[in-house]
Amino acid sequence: MSAIKLRVLERLREVIEREVKDLRGNICAGPATRDHKLSFPSLSIVPGRFTFVPHQADERDHVRDEDRSFGPRTAVLNVGTWDGVVELRLGEKTPRRRYALEHELEQVFLGNADGTAPDAKDIAGAGWMRPGIIVIDVPDCDNARCAFELDSDSWEDEKVFSNKWYSSMRVRASIPALVRAKGIPDMDTVILQLTEDLETAVADIPTADIEAVQVSEDGTTSPV
């Protein structure tokens, strides 16, 4: 378990909390804090094992930072994904009430049949790719875009005790593996060159045959 994955699960918690009112304040993502109180109803988001799947070299992508700065000469590189399983462990006093909560939780993932949010609610930062998958951006993780997919179609009641307080559902999680790349320069100078020579190798084109202008931020140009 890593701090990054914990933040991702916290974000999933926020999404579920927004949609399932009865669980507000009673969701624990990852290890519980010391002062966490057990109560009913409750939901635990329990991370399972994650496997790192690396990207091919030409699949590695730089995360955009159009509106945010990752710091001077710093970019965030997506080198692969962490694929794993997350268990949603739901507890409620009576089966009937638990079944109702199970349905609400499923609805968070399924959304509407046309892929829109359930009841057209706007869950900030969450979207639906298709019924069964929710996609969440995690701002404080370099805008990591994570996906959670329902892995099974039914809740499993706990099998140990005669009083079945809990049921669980598996959710497949896909979290991008991000690394910070330092030494990425800013494009302070953008130079646009134009030549009508399509035959000569680029390195051999005479300088006089290439027009070059520098592009400024307001779109004006100046000769280079």
Add this chain to the structure above:
Amino acid sequence: MPGPFSTTNPSEFSRLEGVYIFEKNPPAFIEGVSLGTVGIVGQTLRGPVDTPILITSAQRFEEVFGQRSYFGQSTSVNKVREFMMNKPFGARVIVRAAAAAAATAEMDFDESATPRINVAASSPGAWGNDLTVAIEAATDGDANHFNLVVNYRGEQVTYENLDVTAGNDNLLDTIGADDANLVVVTKLSDGRPDNATAAALTDTAGSDGTIADSDYTATDRGINQIKGYRGVGIVAVADRSTASIKSAMHVAAQASSDRLFLIWNGNHAETAANVITDAASYRSDRIVYCENSTQTFDFDVSAKVEVPPHSWMASILSQTDADVNPGEEATKEFTAGITDLRYENRTREDYISLKEAGVASLERDEAGGFLFVSGVVNDLTPGLTQITRRRSADVLQLSVANRLRYFVKKKSTLVNRSQMLAEVVAFLSGLRDEERIVEDFEVLQTSTEAQRAQGQERILMRVKLINHMLSIILETEIGGTVILRDAA
């Protein structure tokens, strides 16, 4: 309801209800930037000096820069008006040139010998002597307020209920600061000026002074106001064309990366040989040296006037796409206002010599109308001689630059660089598919690692431009002994 009105001036649409026919070239698949705005420097009757002002209609031009001549006089002083006469333009940016010593007519208006307001003509020049100003009782009946009545050539403007009493000054709010205003009124002290009958502004008489080259070429004057003005694609000086002014245009052209500069000899009667010699001093592929002055009819005085040839080139370039040769048959509609040329008897050899010297010369077409024989720039470098080549390259560079500006200062990441390339490729592909400007192309990122580390990103566009059929050769073999064979 009046019938459909054909116009090439979009500002006409809102002037009167009705149906308008506005025919224009169909846009390319991806629209590039427009190079059709003309920047004109020259003497006018009045108007702000050394200030670029966007003009989109003849009416607006007259409102700001005045009419042909001074009231009651016949001599034309509005040279920019002459430049634009009888030819269509799109948007124009006008910079009035005036002598540094030109004086502004003005006068103080007193209250019991204490000056309360100063009324001045809105710009320098002798035109201000045609203004009369009166002070009258205010429309609202307040004894402390007054109306200012301005009369200029029969046009009367009344500014009502002006107030310059203690703590008050509504002059700017009431009169405004429009470029077409006739007067500027300044509060001098608290009070209310005495009523006065209409009188000219005589404390200082308006005068034009003596115009000089420096009024066009000095820092922040004339040419230097327009040479870099954003959005202008064509620059011309309406009237004066001395060596100093042509040199200033040449210097500006060499420092420019986005517009053409039109010049002419300056002497309507100059011979072709002297024009050829003169042109050699201003070599640049951003200079278009035009030749063969023209006569056109001035309807205000019902007489022909001689106007320089580059005015017609400015009209053609402002109304046609970048890949349209200024000598095409279709450009005759823009030279329809020409009645005669200074030199109607030029020979073929004359035009060859002028073309080889980088001069674009007007001729009377045997089929009727007038054309620029050779649409050439004043650069003799092979491959760089055509105006269409220069304008097409400008459209490509400026359109792409307009997209790439969003990447300046962005991180040099694979995503950003890939997007830059994709944008450029998409733009050029669109033009190629529409068979406009681009016949074939290749786009490359050519920055070395060292350059990239220094924050420099280079994109190279290799573009084969669509050629123009400058010469069409019709081979004929006609005679009784011709043997016809099947085509191979």
